[in-house]
Amino acid sequence: MGLLSALSCLVPGALAPADQLINIIERLFKKTVAQFNFVTYRNGNNGGATMVWSIRRVVTGHDENGRSTVIFDDKNGQVKEMDSMPGLVLTDLWETVSSPADNSGTDDAVNRPVRLEPMTGGSIFRIVEFPPDGDWLDKVDVSTAFDSVAAGGAHDDGSSDPLRHKTDTIDYIVILEGEIDAVLDTETIRLRRGDALVQRGTVHSWSVKGDKPCVLAVTLVSATPAV
Template identity: 40%
Template sequence: MNTDFRRVVTGHDGEGKAIVISDANSTNVLQRPNRPGVALVNFWQTFESPARFDGPEETVDDPLILHPPKGGSVFRFVVFEPEDPEVMATLDGRAAFAEMGAGANVVAGARHPFMHRTDSVDYAVIVSGKIKMLLDDSEVTLSAGDVVVQRGTNHAWSNQFDETCVIAFVLVDGEGETGAT
């Protein structure tokens, strides 16, 4: 699975001129046996809003967790390889999400083992491939170039196709009333 994505971070030199602070492949990657065929690649996160553009030169040194920081945001790619239905039937979604600090976000008894809800507003762009976004009682097939605004709803991502799907996500910490889980 390809998780090599070039990340360029800009900043300012001592005289206030724009410069490149970092130009390298991202190294904050999470792949795990409890969720085979999926990799999360964090590029950047913020810790407050409004975000500081003169803050730290690196923000993703900590272990990767699902949620953005309280009051902040996270920018990541998620790579989804095609799913094997027989393997999916054996997986424990709660255990997989617990590895990302989000075991309690998994929806018990859902139609997909990785159905979950985040307490964030998530902007998603399908970069390549196709994927199904499963909701409680419906689903939408998404293709490269499609955009989703996920607003704290129960959902799962299911690659039931023959090619890898890459999705760009920006998760923004949120709050509000949601339905029962």
């Protein structure tokens, strides 16, 4: 049975304009695993306040009797707006520092300064918000920006693109909101909400051509470089 036929069985008059069908589909399949809103994050280095996404962070662990329990239920984790890149915000939700990961303890794994890459053998789970290019490209100081997330050596200094960089990681990325261009050596590909990207340690950049930010979730895992 086609989608329109299936909807016509569920909803009277489902053979309707496309925007109505989209609303129906969203109501039928909407997931409530996480709810997002905006909060104000202040960073004096960029001279003001930035509106960033806030996400409820729920982390499980074990109590003193070895029973499964929630150890954190809060907003965000560790937030960092990159210096001289207003609106480009990293929100770290969790980190591991070894492989296999150590699931013991109840300390907050991201109670430390935000850095771009995980430790060797580790991983970082984060949310990244990219502002429209026009909001920051004329304000950026590349060295200052990458140094602010302990990644001074990640940027491609031979490029005029301020976001062109490479990390020793494999990154599992899902676009949560908006759209963004992933810029590679041989091509540029547009990613939209719901798209997934496996970024395997290649040199790359990001570009938001529209007038709205792009928000993505990413898990960075330490990896051996291919080249």
